Amino acid sequence: MEKKNKEITSRDVDFAKWYTDVVKKADLVDYSSVKGSMIIRPYGYAIWENMQKILDKEFKKTGHENIQMPMFIPESLLNVEKEHVKGFAPEVAWVTQGGSELLDERFCVRPTSEVLFCEHYKKIIKSYRDLPKLYNQWCTIVRWEKTTRPFLRTREILWQEGHTMHATKEEAKAETLQMFKIYENFQRDYLAMPVIVGKKTDKEKFAGAEETYTIEAMMYDGVALQNGTSHYFGQGFAKAFGIEFLDKDNKLKTPYQTSWGVTTRMIGGLIMTHSDDNGLVLPPNIAPYKLCLIPIGKGEKVEEMVNLLTSKLDKEEITYQVDNSDKTPGFKFAEAEVKGYPIRIEIGARDLENNKITLVRRDTLEKIEVEANIDVIITKIKELFIVIQKDMYNRALKRRNSMLYEAKNYEEFKDIAQNKNGFIKINWCGNVECEDKIKEDTTLKSRCIIENEKVDGPCCVCGKEAKEKIYFGKQY
């Protein structure tokens, strides 16, 4: 594809620079004097609003209710579950003063809300009749990161966090998998992102969880993005908080817990999966504006066609932008490309004389001439949305698959790790020592354990008996 935008670094030259160029030029984010945080600009926030709308509907359909917890956590409350506090204390922001008074006990700004939900659950769960509790929260959390990148790693993160309590282990495990599946489907069907899913190793799981299921997306550069997790907690937090319920058999029991979340990081994943040297490329199913109408010249016929088209689009509830500025057509095209509108419609006086208009696919930049008839145009557009969505997924899948490797022994592993970008599959004995060794030798971390795939050799690292197949990769 021809690279036309001189203000965006080529992604094959400097991927990190390309990424920040795209998020800036497409008006997704801006920086401020609040270091480590970002301003999510209207166009970026509109993508997040779409994500929220779709996911929130899925959560409610599966019986979840939204709730709002405090944003602060007193230090003593954070300390209740030992593994959890170990994981989060080093990266929280501490409020030590309110107005002019020093606080007796400092508060952290929530890095996640398990302890707040547990304290609440302790109060409201008494009987089996109170279960399950299926709560979700949309909010901002804070983790005091040293190095930050827009959407991928920021001090403030917009996210949702589901927290549920169940009478039985089976039900909690089913919930963990159900929500995980919702994330996977969403990323495939709306974000057009092929993902690898599976369980995290003990070393990489969430602080306090028994099992963490992860969604691992691979970016254009072969680096992994953890793009959503679902945790099964067992009874760990519930026991630490003394949560008990009277079951049908009249016995006091401890409930089973889950939590699950996705963040604005998904926007980063979306960009690094699909976008190109001309800017953003958005799948139709998540784009805030599916179309950009570009009138060329000012004739009456052009105006009439724009009016006819926009009123039809309104009726069909297809979102669009119209670029009525006095910029040159070339400039408008480039801008539409930077913004990643899935299709742009060029409406020119000369074309209309020949009874045609031109559609341009953002993903391929292919030009398609169509009869200048509203019904023909709308039919073609709808057809293209489906094709673009599918093509974007398939291109991403093909690229991802071309960067999946398998190593039979450790020499091979190190060779791939050094020379290739992507995920490397190995047989693994299940011991953290081998995981640590890989990280030390290559900086690669385990991505996820592969379910339903049998081992076919000894552990790639130590040569002892393997228990599982597992992926390793570099990560964002």
Added chain:
Amino acid sequence: MEKKNKEITSRDVDFAKWYTDVVKKADLVDYSSVKGSMIIRPYGYAIWENMQKILDKEFKKTGHENIQMPMFIPESLLNVEKEHVKGFAPEVAWVTQGGSELLDERFCVRPTSEVLFCEHYKKIIKSYRDLPKLYNQWCTIVRWEKTTRPFLRTREILWQEGHTMHATKEEAKAETLQMFKIYENFQRDYLAMPVIVGKKTDKEKFAGAEETYTIEAMMYDGVALQNGTSHYFGQGFAKAFGIEFLDKDNKLKTPYQTSWGVTTRMIGGLIMTHSDDNGLVLPPNIAPYKLCLIPIGKGEKVEEMVNLLTSKLDKEEITYQVDNSDKTPGFKFAEAEVKGYPIRIEIGARDLENNKITLVRRDTLEKIEVEANIDVIITKIKELFIVIQKDMYNRALKRRNSMLYEAKNYEEFKDIAQNKNGFIKINWCGNVECEDKIKEDTTLKSRCIIENEKVDGPCCVCGKEAKEKIYFGKQY
């Protein structure tokens, strides 16, 4: 009306206790170890989600875009506009430590975001082509209050804050009034709340604003609730931040600014306007569930009617709850009353034998027998929603009007202030000394200047020439 709920204090006995009983018993909020903050429980949050949905649509219809700013403000940035910092610094929460490191400069958690928007506007506004900027943000803010009450005064507040920039004074003033009007219409048409609107005095206006328009609602006990404000800033912030744009005439000019906001406090206002000794009373236009279906007994006919009705309600997109618990009918009725569902539908086997069902209005507890025919029921329900909404507004209006007073001289004013609850209208000279004197003598504060009403006597306090009519009242 008969008081049946023994767990709720009577509002005429102890209004403050009644209020906290209602918010707790109706499952709107809960407390936690985070003092001064509240947990907004699913039923309370669903009311907020409805408010957001309706207002967000209005904001977007009038051209506003959502954005997300950082939640932290560096101390030096808060200090840029002098009036503003004076107003807010005494009540902010300070973050002084990130992870294990003390920060070089402390951050406050945003009490409001004017300075963040101004810093951003300084970067993105260069030309008249960049104006207007019409941004809104849904977020949580923090004000370190000493004494707190759920929804009315809490350390954390969920709200929306609009921040706009305009090329001309006229446009900015029109925006201030437009958004103010949207709030007023929303509170009248959805919350069934009659409100008094007008300008704040200089003493009571927002820190940094030239003009503050306020929406003053009167609660059941005659006390005022400031339930939304819209500010015209003039060029104050813009000059402090050095924001300039090149106008069409090729001259550098300073833009004009507004901000406007409403908060979860509206939920408190809703409760204190309409609810009664049996619990919450919600207007149909804002209720998360418009109906509660209560099957009485377990017969096949009862089940069949519930199924027919719920599938019809789903189709009509009318929200409802079904109480299928094994509690007694009386207990279920009381619970439906506490929750304030606008109508409950009692579906009993004996009634069905006589081909009827019973609807009960929550606002009046009136029982209405209806033929047990789906179409008849649905028609009647829809009719009742309109009637209930209107009746609730009219009752609130009548009550509010019965607590509006007018004082011709200061003795009369003090007499009313001491013996009555409500708002007192006076002629006022416009001097802050008279405003201060009233506060000192009676604790009453000015509510708002009354527009379009001529003075008809001297200043009620000092006896000098009056300039304006103004309301005073106690406030939450």
